[in-house]
Amino acid sequence: MIKKKVLFHPSIWALLATLFLLISTQFAFAEEDSTITHESGNVMRQSSGPNDSSSLENRIQELENQLQELESKVVLSEPEMIVKQKEIWACDNGHEYNEPLDGVCPNDQLPLRKEFTYQREKVFRRQTISEQIQKALDDRDARGLDIGVSATSTLQETFRLSGDDKGVQDLFGVGSTDIYFIGKPALYTLFFLDIEAIGGSSPDLEIENLSMLTSDVARREVDKRANVREAWVRTELLDQKLTISAGVLDITNYFDMNAVANDETTQFITDGLVNNLFLGVPSNGAGIVATLDPKIGFIFRAGAQRGASVEQGLAQKVYSIFELEYLAHIPGLQVGHYRTWVKFNENAERGSIAWGISADQKITAAVTVFARFGNQRKSTEYNRDDYFYSGGLELKTPHTFGIRDSFAIAFLSVDLASGVKESLAETYYNIFLTENLKTSFHIQYLINSNVGEKNKSYLIPGVRIQFDF
Structure with missing residues (x-):
């Protein structure tokens, strides 16, 4: 049997030596009749006072406590x-x-x-208990499977400002819960699984529009059942310059990204501000995305996907998309991202092609602006294309009440060749309460939408609560 060597911290040896010295001194003072002989032969008697003895005992007790504390922190080291x-x-x-x-x-x-x-x-090597605990946690994270929970609840009230005499005035609510599983089966390889349940009623069911007033239900089934929203494996190759993700994907997590307007759980709730309306991605389904980042300021992405309701082979009627991103460092400004993409629905015919631009630029550490543009021609029946525009800005501290709050405002416009037009503005204030809880207040203004051959305008205030664990 191999015996482990127990090491004591140098501070322990110092305390032991001090303790021994003080005890020896106490015995010296404890003698009531000590005598000192002078050159003249006179003998003087001295005795230690009660105050000195009490002070010495307190000091010894203090040193003993410190010794016990150090011993409790010292562990056997391999x-x-x-x-x-x-x-x-x-x-x-x-x-x-x-x-x-x-x-x-x-x-x-x-x-x-x-x-x-x-x-x-x-x-x-000397180790403390806290170091041992942290090492055990790091080993667990490297080997195990992390689990997270995210829940989002959105309430929206609709008020008709103009249009149909009847209109829609009601309270709508949507709630979703996601359970995440994240693991690392190999080096530079990540496994991700998202199981989601979503239910409720969105204003989009009652108000015809193009912008999608509740992005949380876009491209999802509101059936109150647990569904696999995402399940994919990602690996990094070529010195981490090439990343490949394959499985059940959400294409919007890879293309048309934006630092200010790309997350319906923490930013805008209008889907037309979360993504370009002409992106036209299918519901989450089997797909593959490759990202090439040579670390020179340019990033190239390519992806292909089938929707969730696939009945034929995966190679038929594939949605494909390509994107080029440029990481900009403009003098006098902070970092900016400029992206351009082109997508094909099933084939390369004119009616299935759309392209767009997505840009976000930091003006300062607290101010970021963004813009999107989209173009497509859905049919040869019209002699003009469809157009989409959106833009806005986001403000953070010191322009907010809380140090981790955020405020944003944005506007979008859709102009279709068929004559359908719609504009919408949204503003929100996101309040950071804790690491696990955030809430935001929203105001949406649907402006002169003629979808459904009826002009209408609505003011839609709302509140969103976000939980993360």
Whole structure:
């Protein structure tokens, strides 16, 4: 059986020595009739006072407490092998010595020269309990499967401002819960699974529009059942310059991204502000995305996907998209991202092609602006294309009430060749309550939408609560 060596912290030895010295001193003072002989032969008696004895006992008790505290933090340490550089002196015949020996080899009288070698040594590294706990947590994270929960609840009230006499005035609510599973099966490889349940009623069911007033239900089934929203594996190749993700994907997580308007759980709730309306991605389904980042400021992405309701082979009627991103460093401004993409629905015919631009630019650390543009021609029946525009800005501290709050405002416009037009503005204030809880207040203004051949305008205030664990 191999015995483990117990090491004590140097502070413990110092405390033990001090404790021994103080105890010895206490015994010296405890003698009531100590005498001191002077040169004249006179003898003086001294006795220690009660105050000195009490103070000394308190000091000893304090040192004992410190000793116990240090002992409680010291743990057994496993021996570790380290490599150390060592100085040696050698002659031409290969004789080596640990000392210079006056510069002459005692065996053959040849001159010695200074050299360096390396040797392995077994050492015992001191560790505290907190270090051991942190190491155990790190090992668990490296091997295990992390689980997270996210829940979002959105309430929206509709008020008709103009249009149909009847209109829609009602309270709508949507709630969704996601359970995430994240694992690392291999080096530079990530596994992700998202199981989601969503239910409720959106204003989009009652108000005809193009912008999608509740993005949380876009491209999802509101059936109150648990569904696999995403399930994919991602691996990094070529010194982490090439990333490939394959499985059940949400294409909007890879294309048309935007730092200010791309997350319906923490930013805008209008889907036309979360993504370009002409992106036209199918519902989450089997797909693959490749990202090439040569670390020179340009990023190229390519993706292909089938919707969730696939009945034929995966190679038929594939949605495909390509994107080029440029990481900009404009003098006088902070970092900016500029992206352009083109997508194909099933084939490369004119009616299935759309392209767009997505840009976000930091003006300062607290101010970011964004813009999107989209173009498509859905049918040869009209002699003009469809157009989409959106833009806005986001403000953070010191322009907010809370240090981690955010405020944003944006506007979008859709102009279709068929004559359908719609505009919408949205503003929100996101309040950071804790690491696990955030809430935001929204106001949406649907402006002169003629979808359904009826002009209408609505004011839609709302509130969203977001939980993350």
